[in-house]
Amino acid sequence: MKVLISADAIQQRIDAVAKEITATYQGEPVTIVGVLTGCVVFVADLIRRLDLPVKIAFIQASSYRGTATSPGSLVVKAELLPDLRGRNVLLIDDILDTGQTLSYVVEHLQSMQPASVRVAVLMRKLGRQKVHLEPDFTGFEIPDEFVVGYGLDYNDEYRNLPFIGVLPGPAGH
Numbered sequence: 001m002k003v004l005i006s007a008d009a010i011q012q013r014i015d016a017v018a019k020e021i022t023a024t025y026q027g028e029p030v031t032i033v034g035v036l037t038g039c040v041v042f043v044a045d046l047i048r049r050l051d052l053p054v055k056i057a058f059i060q061a062s063s064y065r066g067t068a069t070s071p072g073s074l075v076v077k078a079e080l081l082p083d084l085r086g087r088n089v090l091l092i093d094d095i096l097d098t099g100q101t102l103s104y105v106v107e108h109l110q111s112m113q114p115a116s117v118r119v120a121v122l123m124r125k126l127g128r129q130k131v132h133l134e135p136d137f138t139g140f141e142i143p144d145e146f147v148v149g150y151g152l153d154y155n156d157e158y159r160n161l162p163f164i165g166v167l168p169g170p171a172g173h
């Protein structure tokens with residue numbers, strides 16, 4: 001498999017992003033809301049570098065089903081969320097592709113009357129965005145290739161890879 005971003009490069013960049021986030025909130029409490037399942041490795045690495053009082057919550061949103069590599073219909077489950085009223089919310093996702101998932105989830109979170117909503121993504125795919133959404137924190141801008149590893153899957157496999165890779169063959173698009 002072709003390595004797009006090495007494990008070392010990911011860790012170095014997360015150090016820098018964590019510093020940006022810490023500087024932005026200046027000691028204010030933050031509720032991290034991770035978008036399952038792809039976010040879990042990024043969330044785990046990021047939160048241990050934040051010098052802030054944080055709470056962790058998750059929301060489930062998936063537009064990729066099974067072996068499909070183009071978006072199907074969006075399924076969002078928000079039942080796991082705590083009361084976010086008056087909280088600073090930092091929404092975290094693995095990858096910003098068309099933007100549909102995150103813009104939908106941001107709208108949902110805004111309806112819960114938080115003090116603020118910001119967005120952090122590990123990767124942003126260039127040339128794919130259909131819905132306007134400007135993440136507050138971005139790890140890497142990547143070309144339009146289907147990537148796996150570091151939380152991201154193909155048919156629920158490869159999430160445990162420590163690097164971001166591109167699958168050879170028909171899974172790439």
Ligand code: XMP
Binds near residue numbers: 097
């Ligand atoms: P949208 O289009 O709503 O999609 O921004 C975001 C979600 O789509 C999934 N996604 C990917 N998953 N490799 C993956 O494993 C990819 O290259 C890829 N591109 C998009 C992902 O779940 C993300 O949250």
